[in-house]
Amino acid sequence: MFDHRPLRHFLNDKLRLYYDDTYYGYSVQVEDGPLIENYLESSLLMLNTATNINYNTFAFRIELRFPKVMPRLPMHDDNQVLARFLRFLRYELKTAKTKYTTQLRYIWAREQDTSIKPHYHLMILLNKNAFDSLGVFASDEYDMYSRDNLYHRMMRAWLKAMGYDHDDPRFQQLVNVSKNKITGEYWTGILHRDDWFSMDEAMYMASYLCKAYTKPIGQGMHVFDASRV
Template sequence: MFSSFPLRHPHNDKLRLFYEETYCGYSVMQHEKGPLIENFLERSLYTLNLAQEENRTTFTFRVDLRFPDAMPRLRMHDDNAVLARFFRFFFYELRKADTKYAPSPRYLWAREQADSDKPHYHLMFLLNKDAYDSLGIFSPDKNGTYSRQNLYHRMMRSWLKAMGFAADDPRFRQLVNVSDSPVTKVPWSSILHLDDWCAMDEAMYIASYLCKAYSKPVNQGIHVFDSSRR
């Protein structure tokens, strides 16, 4: 698959490159344009394990946060402050929902930029299944806004507000893209049970997509990957 096998990232020698098809016994998704970053695989597996240890069952899913195509390059695209605002608004939405059980959110995120003048973000969420077990309807309501109280609408409202738009701005459609399963080609989500190796293997495979070296703007001097720290 690869023509050469350097051990370190050319723009940051602290990042170790990884070429195998499995990591710590779990399947990973190698990219045709380059290897994975082992540091990020390590953090991903650690975060998945923490979620499983905390929750009886864990609901997990992957989304991409994208800026509107017509939006010009702005200062907000030069750092990750907009992503921090998204998390703040989204976690406020989760608290406001006042579910019977605490959602106990954990997450992974990656910043990527390839052919666009703007970056985009890949995220993986892990929530207590007793609080949430589905994303809900993706499409807007009858008024063309995202007013429903499901997870997807909460994420859309949070992303719009993070970018400085009103949460009920009807101009935008699905800037939060739920990632498809590479096998079934339908929006992916999964339930993780403690000691369920198959579900964990699938989750690690999905998470490893965030760990690819390709399209990570490592040379821009900003973070390109991180996880929750609880």
């Protein structure tokens, strides 16, 4: 598939490039070019960690976008807005008062191609006993994200991270849920440590975050990370 296969990223020789369509027996996406093996390692470790701790893990992938009307701002020059989103989301999960608790585990990537602003991809991993669905995406009858479902909680967290109120009617669905390329359906997965098929699908979805293309490497900031094991 690739005529020229450099082994290292030209902007950071600590990053190893990966070209195969499987990784430790799991399917990965290489349609958009090579992946970064360091990031694949972190992704698989996080998936294994979540499934070793939770009997069943609820997994899904989202994209955090800034509003189109927002100009380039200092918040786009580092990842503090993402840190705020994760902090607000932890608060939202805690206040949900589910019967079972969950830790927020995640994998994230910062990407930017032709836009003046970056965007973020995340895979979220939660205890399935606490959350097992995203709920309705659309805002309520007042154009607010006030519902108790998981999607509305993520929207509130992202709006607050950017400094907006959750009832600001200008912004709709800035949290985009990723779809399965084959089925075209919004993707969520229930992972179990002994279920190879669900893990294979999750690793395939996570590998999208590991692609070298569109990563703003060399700009003095992290472009990929995962929650602490």
